[in-house]
Amino acid sequence: MDALNPQSGLKPEADLVQDLAKQGLAKQDLAQDLDRRARRNLLLLACCQAVGQSCNTMMFAATGLSVITFYHHPEFANLPVTMQHLGVMVWVFPAALLMQRVGRSIGFRVGSLFGMAGAIIMCTGLYTANFMVMCAGGLILGYAVACLQMYRFAAAELVPIHYRAKAISWVTAGGVAAAVIGPSLVRVTHDLVMPLYLATYAAILCLHVIVFAVMSFITFPSVAASTAASGTAEAAAPPCPLWVIASQPRFIASVIAGMLAFGTMSFIMSASPLAIVGCGFPHAEAHWVIFMHVLGMFVPSFFTGNLINRFGATTVMAWGVGLMLAGVAAALAGLTEWNFRIALTVNGVGWNFLFVGATTLVTTCYRPNERGKTQALNDLLVFSTTATSSFMAGFLQDRWGWHPLNWFSVLLMLAAAAAVIWLRYQRPTLSPAH
Template identity: 35%
Template sequence: MTTPPTGHPGQQFDHVTAASLPQPYAAGRYNPTVLAVCQGLFTCAISIDLTLTALTGWQLAPDKSLATLPFALITVAGALVTWFAAFLIQRLGRRLSFALGAASCCVGGLVSVWSVWHGDFWTFCAGTALVGVFQAFAQYYRLAAADAVSDEFKSRAISTVLAGGVIAAIAGPALAAWSKDLFPSALFAGAYLVVAVMGALSVLVLLLLYRDVAPSQGSADAGAQASAPARTLGRIARTPVFIASVANNVAGSMVMMFIMTAAPLAAVACHHRIDDGAAIIQWHLVGMYAPSFFAGRLVKRFGLGAVLMAGLALNLACAVTAMASTSLPAFYAALLFLGIGWNFMFVGGTTLLARSYTPSEQAKTQGFSELLRYAATALATLGAGPLLARFGWQTLNVAILPILLLSALATAYWMLGQRAGQPRPA
């Protein structure tokens, strides 16, 4: 019997050909590529919602203060589902669970089309909530890639999956601008039909190409870790590595959603066109995903702490730029800084998260971390519209500064522990 290579299966792909691997490893050799494609389809769908949902909500809402509620429900639904999604993935496997999540996007897109066509605000809210279910499952794509490789390659694996969103980041807002007028009698309905198509394509790709690899097919080292006694969630949550991971994932996503939700409305309020709002989000999405091509290499060269701090600095640059001017170039620059800063914090925070648990602790740790992140971003998206309407764009950007400070302190605490030579929790 052939002895499987030691180390994580994803690590072996960097050194040997798929043909030379035992069948269990070769069976899932296309999974990273499949996940990158699915990330692209997800990004394309969600970017349409990011671009148009606040504007659609404004058009349909019986009370204009509810304009951002449909958009916020994407995050709220994600927060409610993400904890259960982690355990469903553990029970049913990633292939079927990811496909079920993508199917909810297809249904949500169709419900949104019907709602826009009939001018029904509350049904539209239900449609966007179903897209939030899709988002909850899609957030585990990056963790599926990270869990397959050793610590040395986790940042690169995460970046590879996120890189799948680069083309979609460009195509998504462009599709939104094109498809919003697809049905002249129902503005924006065509865009949500595209969202449904993206969900359907994701289901097909996952069912046809993705392959689950059972825990027994992993490395002997991973098997030994899986048999180790699991720590309580409270004990895991008190470790510096987990605190730093949550601080960066939560702060990065919360700040990003807070500013991005309000940006199209703020641009229109500052006398820019709706198409300008779509282009601003497009530029922002490029900033979110394009750094994935080199973020892993930056981590390897400069260290994880330096990349995390750079992400925080870029978020600060976003706030300063937005406070300084409401011109169109300032919107572009601020949202670009925001996107790149999110990428650095998200890749770094996810890398820390993937280092904070053993295989037996995976579902509860991932689920808890994602629940915290979604709960925080839900609050951000729910508050963005009312705060923008009452206090304005500049004040909205001032509000993110305390969040960035808390994240910087948590990151510095972890970095000091690393420099002092404290052992990293398993």
């Protein structure tokens, strides 16, 4: 691992590994330590990821189709989803700084409370056919999503440094269950009561209650213990200014790659239900395509961490860019059910490679006492992209159509490729494991 920006005072990962070795912790001992102390927490956190991501999947699948049942401006059908992304931008710094002060456990449960409130508001907006209330519900739900996106950083804090990539990947893999839970609940609930999708938002409320309960059983490191984990000298050092951390080439390139990965994925995912129904296919087909997409997003997480350790993060990220471009090619090849299914599935796999790789690199750019503001800045930038892309998806799908929208995605992926190339040649990436 290359040394970080000298101004930041951060240690390269190789030095951290050497520090652990000096303390008498061999790799085999770390594996046993992980078995004893972290596997249970990672499993429970993955369960929370599964349930929380299900809520997010249900929002993507249901919102545009529920809005057009009463609001006859399809170009704005995804605005509540956009408001959710804007909510992430509004809430991400308060949420991250709250966790820095009181710890992950309380912070994540506050997120679940916001999720419950947001779901209730969404139900109210749909029941009263009030578009602005639904947008307000999306804004409140943004706090819950901001917390959900921090699960991957919390996973890295639960394990020794050797296992960061794997821990991030394992917890992200909780989305595999979300690929089943979310679309299945939408299929079951979308016409359970009237108006359409009212029961879907009620189900989101129940899922946030489950996350709140499960989160109570996870043992996170205390704030003091997490800060001290970096060593006495680093724990005593004052945190660097955010601009110093953010000026590192590795941080800049990693965040750009993460922004474009999530933005492009959100762009395609948000537009696809409207495109599918617009081509004359039933709502059930849109639910099935979202299921395959989410499955593609999270199944690779079972091995993405191993791929990063073996080949390096930038190599895996480059594969992700290539796969997302392949998904666009499938979408441009035709308008059959299988074009949509293949395009969205491959898009999801590409997102996983690109985003998990970018997240892994971001976790090497800060000390524990700098994590709150650094993670918040990362997610603020990522969700500024997704907010824009989710809104533009409905607008461009209505004005341009499915094929021009996918051609526009090619430009985003070319920008992501430039970020990965810059990262690869400006700074060496994570070294392959030996």
